[in-house]
Amino acid sequence: MMIENLLLSITMAIAAGLIGCFVVMRRMALAADALSHVALPGIGVALALHMHPIFGATAMLFFGALLVWTVEGKVGVATEALIGVLFSTALAVGSLMMNSREELVAALFGGTGVLAWPEILFGLVAATLVVVFVTTQRGSLVVMLVSPDLARTAGVNVRRLSLFYLQIFALTIALGLRYLGVLLMGALIIIPAVTAKRLAKNLTGMLLTAALAAVAATIAGTWLASYLHRETGPVIVTVAACIFLLSFLRR
């Protein structure tokens, strides 16, 4: 079981690092962080139905991403306020649906339950999807980032790409819930990407640096957590933040 766990956490970290680059460059860090909160009621429903929590969480995250996408397309809607109200409420309602404190802590900060084969399969397939999406669509994502109008004239279907991007982002959050929970997965997506943005001199450099920083934080954090007898998620995020601080030593 150790090998599967390691493999799953590495692929999850690579996915988080890669998608994080575009989240950070599109200046969606805060909205993205809040989106992860909608996973909690999904976990609650799945637990009540005796399903694997990952599937409930993923369904709710897809729904949340669809909501962000719909609001993005409307002119004159206060996206920030809507996200602030809706996603925080999801966190509150989701918390009420948990059956015990242990369950709540695991959902919020990540916990190491038994790793079942549907989850391993889901994780590997999802991580592969994220990596394939970012590597094949990076050109279109860059042009869309510089100017959606420019992307349109270059033949990019901007609305469709935005939808795919948000769904892939939701999938990345779902991947990390086991390790980092609803509250901290956003941090593993954002912190390595911000670190990479500081260090890299071009796009490929940023993608590689972010993936590497996320993997390093995940492996070191997991090991350190078991050594210190702490929850895994908070240790991983702390290690990621330390790597970010170390990046200031350069230059």
Place this chain on the structure above:
Amino acid sequence: MDHVLEVNHLSVRFGEVEVLSDLSFDVAKGSSLAVIGPNGAGKTVLFQSLIGSLPFEGAIRWAPDVRIGYVPQKLDLDRDVPITGMDFLRARSPLMRGAKGEIADALDLVGLSTQLSQKTIGMLSGGQFQRLLLAFALLGDPSVLLLDEPTAGIDEPGQRQMNELIHRLQEVRKLTVLFISHELTVVNRYAANVLCLGRRRVCFGTPRKILTRDLLDEIYGTPVGYHVHDD
């Protein structure tokens, strides 16, 4: 004459505000059209509806095989993103047809060195960034260029170079050019027709017809101090 673009009764509305109303004009193949008018008259909105970025009423008809190269107005971009000029140009290559050497050719045409293209886009000066945007627009072998203030933020000699470059490209590649400009001298020199979006009225015609003191004063709502000399 062959038309590349026909616009009929175009209206664009943002909620209650009608930014463009009942606009009609057409653009002949290989010609150049200047769009002028005061700030807030809807020049950029017109371009955005022409490329299909905004919902509109009326009809916009492009010739069937048209390929558009677009240079947008100043962009709201994080200056420290690690995207180089080359990353940006390469981003288009999977989306376009044409040869591999196209990026090198485009850089050469706009006068950007390979060395400059390795810098991140936030490190480029205003003029260099405009050249990069023009290089991007030239990829994919466009037949029409839409230029939204292509020389904004460039120094005087740079502006002249850029205008000459666009004019030369137009002649060599037989391009149709639509450009937004506040430089009436440039409009007078390069445009075959002028579309002018005023606060109260819209007019369309040759520079000689449009660029008269009375009409300009009326359109800008303030004395402009420009007219075409009769020489």
